[in-house]
Amino acid sequence: MNYPIYLDYNATTPCAPEVVKAMIPWFGEHFGNAASKSHAFGWVAENALDEAREQVANLIGAQAKEIIFTSGATEAINLAIKGTFDLYKGEKQHYITCETEHKAVLDCMKSIEEAGAEVTYLPVDKNGNISLADLNSSILPHTKMICLMWANNETGIIHPIAEIAGLAEERGIVFFTDGVQAAGKTQVSVKGIHLMAISAHKLYGPKGVGALYIRHNHSLPKPLAQIHGGGHEKGFRSGTLNVPAIVGFGKAAEFRLDEMNVESERLKNLREFLENKLLTIPDTFLNGSQNRLSHVTNIAFGGVDGEDLLRKVCQKVAVSSGSACTSISPKPSHVLQAMGLDHDLGRASIRFSLGRNTSEQDVVDTVVWVEKVVLGLRG
Missing domain, CATH: 3.40.640.10 (Type I PLP-dependent aspartate aminotransferase-like (Major domain))
Incomplete structure (x- = not known):
């Protein structure tokens, strides 16, 4: 496949x-x-x-x-x-x-x-x-x-x-x-x-x-x-x-005990590149603060329908809108709701979590695809 x-x-x-x-x-x-x-x-x-x-x-x-x-x-x-x-x-x-x-x-x-x-x-x-x-x-x-x-x-x-x-x-x-x-x-x-x-x-x-x-x-x-x-x-x-x-x-x-620190730094650099590039798209917002795990970013994309966004992005990049246990629900994430995000932005938020097999090219390709999807959905 x-x-x-x-x-x-x-x-x-x-x-x-x-x-x-x-x-x-x-x-x-x-x-x-x-x-x-x-x-x-x-x-x-x-x-x-x-x-x-x-x-x-x-x-x-x-x-x-x-x-x-x-x-x-x-x-x-x-x-x-x-x-x-x-x-x-x-x-x-x-x-x-x-x-x-x-x-x-x-x-x-x-x-x-x-x-x-x-x-x-x-x-x-x-x-x-x-x-x-x-x-x-x-x-x-x-x-x-x-x-x-x-x-x-x-x-x-x-x-x-x-x-x-x-x-x-x-x-x-x-x-x-x-x-x-x-x-x-x-x-x-x-x-x-x-x-x-x-x-x-x-x-x-x-x-x-x-x-x-x-x-x-x-x-x-x-x-x-x-x-x-x-x-x-x-x-x-x-x-x-x-x-x-x-x-x-x-x-x-x-x-993981042996490689964790080095891998964490590598993923932080990739995550920051991904995050910084995606946040240059107009009307996008970081959900959370900098005090977080080095491999995770959660970004809200304004002006698009959440279900359309996730379905289209996942054609080329496997991501989620929240916990895997609740990802089938059309409701906005309870985490983002508790943080004060409105319903539409909560549903139009994507969690990107990087890992051991993530390459620099993966991140570059993700940025290109997500930007294309978001701008396309906004018309």
């Missing part, structure tokens, strides 16, 4: 060749169940999981025993939020999150609200930033969790995680962060964080595997399991572990 230029790396990344190579033996030659403790097939699989757990932990500055493997970030988010809610069941509970969180978080919050929790949704300014003063004043005596993402999936905006973690620590509150877009893209540390969700397919690993970091040796409690069965993953997440995918996750984490 003749694919278009791919600039939708925040939706998913291609599995890196070294990851695929690392995974292949675990589908056939080393097919054992890691829970089989009585023979070599199980021992070999378990050793592979131990190595992958160490590799993933190293990526975020954690200990291997603090990594709980899941089927992806959505499951990790559900375990963190619903597991904490279940832990405090019977008590008055209050949670703090943000209007621009990923739908996986917002839907979990809606679920626990329906079950009796109070939830505060912090607003953001026109650049997508929260106010630490608003966060501090929102804390109540019965606040159980602060839940704020590391970096936004649509705009790349980075929240002040260290300050949020310090506030949560000072007040004795669980701090859970969705680190999906940040891990493997920028420096991440779990210092002061109680829970963090990450995903393999956002950092050149396979789909269908993620992890929840759960802080060890701390007075704050841990979430209760949401999937019960054989007591796998220290009882936090039962189910036979996907050894090939976890091996791939570990390999991806290992090489």
